[in-house]
Amino acid sequence: MQNHTGEHILSGILHNEYESENVGFHLSDNTVTLDTSRYLTEAELLELEFKANRAVYANLEIRAEYLPDEELERLEYRSKKEIEGAVRIVTIGDIDKCACCAPHVHHTGEVGLIKITKAIKWKEGTRIWFLCGSRALEYVQTVFKNADEVARLTSEAPDKIADGVKRFNETIQSLKADLFQAQSGLMEEKIRNISDIKSDVILFESISNSKIQRNAVNALVERFDGVCGVFSTEDNTSYQYIIGSKNRDCREVGRFLNEKLGAKGGGKPEMIQGSVAASREAIIGALKETLDI
Ligand SMILES: [Zn+2]
Missing domain, CATH: 3.10.310.40 (Diaminopimelate Epimerase; Chain A, domain 1)
Known part of the structure; x- marks a missing residue:
């Protein structure tokens, strides 16, 4: 429910503020992905993540209701397909209004952290991997543990490990060049000394x-x-x-x-x-x- 409600929050913001629609969604035990209709830049993705988490802090009420046809006709809402019969509308504050019959949490605060973990260009849009709540926290803990280990190995602060790894790579390249010179010299010498x-x-x-x-x-x-x-x-x-x-x-x-x-x-x-x-x-x-x- 945390991940599904998180998808509503991200999709609602994408629809309202980025003219980008949710055109595909996959939820499995370990990963959640969302495909967007428009490509999103790295800056837009960071901003989207900020906005989604701000909706969580606001602890907005999530309402689900069946609306009569005449009201539905006047209402603007997201829907993946034409729905026959009674339509259940899920409303998350002013963030999202979507036809959906799956279960959701009652307030956005229950979603917890919303973390985009990866994004790639996908057809005309972007495929976004994200995690919510306890899964997001576990992921951040794992990544932080790795960052901490790299920080120790490179003697850098965890938020500066890229600098440390770049420095290591430069050292390796320089040592490889030295080794190339030394081995080339040794081989030339050896060949000169063959009878x-x-x-x-x-x-x-x-x-x-x-x-x-x-x-x-x-x-x-x-x-x-x-x-x-x-x-x-x-x-x-x-x-x-x-x-x-x-x-x-x-x-x-x-x-x-x-x-x-x-x-x-x-x-x-x-x-x-x-x-x-x-x-x-x-x-x-x-x-x-x-x-x-
Ligand atoms: Zn839903």
């Missing part, structure tokens, strides 16, 4: 960024005539690989890995990439059958 004895070169690394891996393969292909590959892993049990060559068709090596180790991947003759769930030893063992490593 020229072999023509095929396969490296096993733990690289955080596939661009570094690709750059490394390109640098190897420039220096060595055979097949050059970099296998990258985080857990030593599965690898992401990139293999390149200027003289040999890499797809042959890819097919070989697929057949021997159940790898997945493919690409062009000059470069392939994919993944394989196998140990470093198993990969080396398999590749030794087709490469000079």
